[in-house]
Amino acid sequence: MPTRIHRSTFLPCLALLFAGAALGAETVPDSDLADLSIEQLSNILINSVSRQDERLNNAAASVFILTGSELRRSGVRSLPEALRLAPNLQVARVDARNYAVTARGFNNAFENKLLVLIDGRSIYSPLFSGVFWDAQDVAMEDVERIEVISGAGATIWGVNAVNGVINIITRSARDTQGGLLSAVAGAHEKDGTARYGARTQGGAYYRLYARYMDVDDTYEQSGAITRTGMRRRQAGFRADMDLLQGGLILTGDAYQGALAQRRTADILISGANLVGRYTRKLAGGSDLRLQLVLDHTERNQPNNFIERLDTAEIEAQQGVRLGGAHSLVWGGGYRHSWDDVTPIGFGFQPPRLDMHWANVFAQDEITVAPQLKFTAGLKVEHNNYTGAEFLPSMRMAWTPDPRQLVWGSLARTIRAPSRVDRDWYAPAKPLIIAGQPRYLVAGGQTFESEVANVAELGYRAQPSARWSYSGTLFFADYDKLRSTEPLPVLGFEFRNLGKATTRGLELWGRWQATRAWRLSGGLTAQKVKLGLRPGSRDSLTSGLFLANDPRFNWQLRSSYDVSDAQQLDLTLRYNGELPHPVVPSYYEMDLQWLWRVRPNLEVALIGQNLLHARHPEWGAAPTRSAYERSALLKVTWRF
Numbered sequence: 001m002p003t004r005i006h007r008s009t010f011l012p013c014l015a016l017l018f019a020g021a022a023l024g025a026e027t028v029p030d031s032d033l034a035d036l037s038i039e040q041l042s043n044i045l046i047n048s049v050s051r052q053d054e055r056l057n058n059a060a061a062s063v064f065i066l067t068g069s070e071l072r073r074s075g076v077r078s079l080p081e082a083l084r085l086a087p088n089l090q091v092a093r094v095d096a097r098n099y100a101v102t103a104r105g106f107n108n109a110f111e112n113k114l115l116v117l118i119d120g121r122s123i124y125s126p127l128f129s130g131v132f133w134d135a136q137d138v139a140m141e142d143v144e145r146i147e148v149i150s151g152a153g154a155t156i157w158g159v160n161a162v163n164g165v166i167n168i169i170t171r172s173a174r175d176t177q178g179g180l181l182s183a184v185a186g187a188h189e190k191d192g193t194a195r196y197g198a199r200t201q202g203g204a205y206y207r208l209y210a211r212y213m214d215v216d217d218t219y220e221q222s223g224a225i226t227r228t229g230m231r232r233r234q235a236g237f238r239a240d241m242d243l244l245q246g247g248l249i250l251t252g253d254a255y256q257g258a259l260a261q262r263r264t265a266d267i268l269i270s271g272a273n274l275v276g277r278y279t280r281k282l283a284g285g286s287d288l289r290l291q292l293v294l295d296h297t298e299r300n301q302p303n304n305f306i307e308r309l310d311t312a313e314i315e316a317q318q319g320v321r322l323g324g325a326h327s328l329v330w331g332g333g334y335r336h337s338w339d340d341v342t343p344i345g346f347g348f349q350p351p352r353l354d355m356h357w358a359n360v361f362a363q364d365e366i367t368v369a370p371q372l373k374f375t376a377g378l379k380v381e382h383n384n385y386t387g388a389e390f391l392p393s394m395r396m397a398w399t400p401d402p403r404q405l406v407w408g409s410l411a412r413t414i415r416a417p418s419r420v421d422r423d424w425y426a427p428a429k430p431l432i433i434a435g436q437p438r439y440l441v442a443g444g445q446t447f448e449s450e451v452a453n454v455a456e457l458g459y460r461a462q463p464s465a466r467w468s469y470s471g472t473l474f475f476a477d478y479d480k481l482r483s484t485e486p487l488p489v490l491g492f493e494f495r496n497l498g499k500a501t502t503r504g505l506e507l508w509g510r511w512q513a514t515r516a517w518r519l520s521g522g523l524t525a526q527k528v529k530l531g532l533r534p535g536s537r538d539s540l541t542s543g544l545f546l547a548n549d550p551r552f553n554w555q556l557r558s559s560y561d562v563s564d565a566q567q568l569d570l571t572l573r574y575n576g577e578l579p580h581p582v583v584p585s586y587y588e589m590d591l592q593w594l595w596r597v598r599p600n601l602e603v604a605l606i607g608q609n610l611l612h613a614r615h616p617e618w619g620a621a622p623t624r625s626a627y628e629r630s631a632l633l634k635v636t637w638r639f
Contacts, residue, residue, distance in 0.1 A: 036067055038512050039465045048147040048167040050363065050375075051156050052319050052329050060375065060397040060407035062458055062472040062506055064088050064522070066146040068171065073559055073569045075592035075606040075634070076140060077184060077191055078213075080133050083166065084573065087508045087522020087555055088150040088472075092575070092583075092617040095228035095625045096218045097134045097259060100618055103150040103164035104474065105502045105528040106547045109618070113162035113415055115153065119170055119251055121275050121293050126337055126355055127307060129160055129418040134259055135269050135297065137234050139193045139211055141180060141636075144171040150506060151474060152454040154413035155377040155393040158359055162413045162452050163476075170251075173197055173205035173240045179639040184606075186632035188216040206239040217260060219614075222622040232257035232269075246280030246288075264302045271297035286320040289331075306342040311335065330362040339419065346426040348419055358382045363393075373397045385417040386449050405460045414449040421447045421482060421494050441484070444494040451479045469509030476502045481546060483538040497536035498546060501529045516561040523554035548618075550576030550585070565596040581620040587611055604634040 036044065042057040044067075049059045056065060064086050076082045080099035084091045092100045094109050102111045112129035115122065118138060123131055146168050153161035180195040191214065197207035210233075217229040236253035252274045259267035273295040280288045293313040300306045317331025335357040341348040363377030375395040382388045393411035400406070424443040454476045462468040481498030508522030528549050532538055555573040562568050569592045577585045591607040607630070609615065614626040 036069070037465070038462065038468050038510055041065065041067070041510070042462045042468055044145070046145075046147050048149055048153075048165055049156075050329065050365070051317060051331075052327070057403075057405060057460060057462060057468075058397070058399070060373075060395045060405070060409065060458070062088060062150045062456065062470070062474070064148045064150075064470075064508060066148065068140075068143045068145060070559075071140050071143055071146070073567060073592060073594070074557070074571060075569070075590065075604065075608075075632075077189075079136055079138060079168065082140065082143075082146065083148070085555070085557070085571070086146070086148040088148060088164070088506045088524060089166075090524070090549065090553060090575075092578070093625070093627060094618045095226050096215050097228055097230040099133050100548075101131070101133070102549075103148075104476065104504065105500075105526060105549045106163065107549050108547065112418065113160070114164050114166060115157050115161040116166045116168075118168045119249075119275060120167075120277060120291055121273060121295065122313075124160060125297075126309070126339065126418055127341075128420045129415060132269075132299070134230060134232075134257070135255070135271060135299075137211060137213065137232065137255065138168060138170065139182075139195065139209060141182060141193060141195065142170045142176060142207075142209065142238075144169045144175075150472070151409070151456050152393065152411035152413040152452065152476075154391040155361065155363060155379045155411065158357070158361075158379060158381050158391070159383065159389060159414050159416040159449070162415050162450070170238065173207045173238045176207045177205070180636065181639075182634065182636040184632050184634040186606075186630055188218075188628070188630060189632070190214050204239055204241040206237060208235075208237050210235040218625040218627065220623050221614075221616060221626045224623075226625050227260045227262040228625070229260045230257055243280075245282075246278065248279075249275075249277045251275045261302075267302070268300040269298065271295070282318075284321065286318060289315075289317050291315045302344070304345045305347065306344070308340045309337060311337040325367045327365040327367075328362065330360075332358070332360040334358045341419075346424065348423040349425060350423070353384075353419070353423070355384050356382075371399050381416075383416045385422055385447070389414050389416065389449060403462045405458075407456075407458045407460075409454075409456045411454045413452050413454065415452075416449050417447045419443075426491075440491045442487070442491060442493045444496075447482070447494055448480055448496050450481050450496070453477045465512075467509065467511040470507070472506045474502070474504055474506070478502070479533075483532060483536050486537055495536070495538075497533045497538060499531045499533055500546070503527055518559045519557070520559075521554065521556040523552070525552050527551065548578050548580045548583075550578060552576040567594040568592075569594075575617070578618070583616055583618060583624070586615045586617070588615065600638040602634075602636040604636070606632040606634060608632070 043055050045053045046056055047053050049061045066085055071082050080091055080101055083089050083101055089103050090107055094100055100107045100109050106113050110128050110130050116131050123136055125132055149165040153165040157165055176197040182193040184191050192212045195207055195209040199205050213232045215230050218226045220226055234255035239250045241248045254272040256270040261267055276292045278290045282288055295311040297309045313335040315333035319329045322328055337355045340352045359379055359381040361379035365373055365375045368374050377393050379391040380388055391413055395409040397407045422443045426440045456472055456474045458472040460470040478500040480496035483495050483497040484492045485495045487493055504526030506524050510520040512518050528547050530546055553575045558570045560568045571590045574587050589610045592604055594604040596602050609627055609629045614628045616624045616626050
């Protein structure tokens with residue numbers, strides 16, 4: 001188990017949380033919105049496809065929405081577990097705290113082709129272009145929705161939005177007034193959430209929160225303990241203020257954690273962030289948005305490295321109506337990161353690096369006819385390693401009637417080099433022979449951006465108020481993928497001699513069977529074909545560094561209101577066999593039964609992995625983790 005975090009560093013956060021009670025501010029009970037109907041869900045406003053508010057049933061993209069109510073009814077407690085509920089994502093648990101999360105292939109423990117945002121703040125690491133999931137946490141009680149887009153999103157969101165965009169959007173402080181205490185306990189994990197929301201005399205709404213999570217080590221299939229448990233604490237706030245013709249949102253979080261690892265000291269992580277977003281309605285129906293992000297993270301991995309990363313980012317965008325046929329959104333941004341890596345087991349050269357990304361973009365939606373819209377966009381983004389990158393896209397949307405949408409898209413997107421691709425060195429022993437340094441693996445000084453050209457064809461329909469469905473066919477051609485080329489004497493170097501194609505089908509739907517019973521389900525069928533460009537001598541990429549994806553996965557969810565005070569939710573999921581290394585296919589079921597004892601008191605019984613005593617999801621036998629059947633009790637009190 002990880003070591004304990006000293007309480008003196010966290011008690012001030014708890015004091016801050018409940019200081020609001022002494023302000024004499026106006027409070028109202030927290031009101032968790034009821035389940036959206038199928039009709040309401042189809043018309044929900046989203047903004048991750050075009051960076052402008054649009055209705056889900058008009059969005060020309062493969063987008064799936066997880067509502068906050070669905071998350072809370074499912075019993076999930078972490079972001080990766082929540083993302084399992086999106087049928088256009090593939091999620092595998094690596095060990096007690098690590099997950100492999102991807103869309104449309106290329107899954108591995110250091111996946112690097114997804115862009116993930118929390119309230120508009122990118123959480124990707126420039127160290128490897130992926131997400132440290134053990135450093136991310138959001139209280140499920142505070143999530144408004146998660147917008148999951150599979151497919152290229154680079155024209156709007158920039159490099160690294162290669163295979164998809166995940167945007168986690170939290171609830172307005174206006175909707176989380178009053179107090180909330182929630183505790184979950186099971187044999188192998190426990191967590192707790194405390195939250196207080198109120199209104200100031202000036203009319204601004206705010207909430208303060210604190211969270212604690214404790215996850216035990218998992219067991220290998222051989223029975224040995226993995227030493228991958230974690231303890232993590234986090235506190236933060238959100239404030240929403242209405243201004244003349246606009247509004248201001250401020251959010252902030254601070255966290256620290258201890259992550260167990262075998263045969264050495266714990267990994268220590270910490271960080272803090274602050275986000276400010278200003279929106280304003282302008283004359284002529286246009287709108288303006290400004291966002292500032294400040295982010296600090298630290299990661300101390302004994303025997304490997306210590307990283308301190310500071311980031312400042314500013315973005316601006318404007319939406320404009322031009323005549324009756326054009327809806328234009330344009331803008332730009334600048335992001336600067338100061339990365340300082342202290343080498344221990346391996347290093348980065350240079351150890352300290354200033355990184356910058358600058359971009360401008362424009363996208364125009366043209367109404368060709370009342371039922372036909374064409375969208376064209378371009379982003380130009382500049383980075384340290386490869387200079388300017390051009391990211392174009394085109395979309396066509398046809399609505400034969402208000403309940404149907406046919407759409408298609410073409411896009412070019414890239415993954416820019418990370419520090420691992422260019423600057424990482426894992427030295428051999430001895431390091432120097434005959435005056436020459438030796439490396440087991442080295443970043444490639446000429447490593448370029450990976451490139452993907454993506455085509456999609458989709459259909460979305462809501463035949464009646466009781467059911468809706470969506471389907472997408474996709475094809476992508478990848479070039480200049482990372483390969484691992486042998487060096488002349490010893491070791492390997494990263495180069496761009498890999499290639500691949502992916503093709504597949506995404507399908508999901510929701511059906512309101514009765515007033516009290518809703519069914520939803522989805523599947524992904526895909527084929528990932530990996531290859532090497534002429535001149536490559538790589539023998540590792542297909543098995544280790546690029547992809548480990550199932551050909552087929554599906555899920556079925558049932559949400560049933562037993563009575564006004566009781567809810568029963570079940571999720572049945574299937575994941576196909578993984579090829580590299582081989583992990584058998586499996587079926588599993590999760591369950592939550594919730595009883596509203598009083599209007600402000602809920603008790604829930606959560607069951608996980610109910611179909612098997614234990615099963616693996618990732619890695620090679622016999623050292624891979626196996627996840628056991630488990631039960632947890634959750635109590636939530638609102639005041």
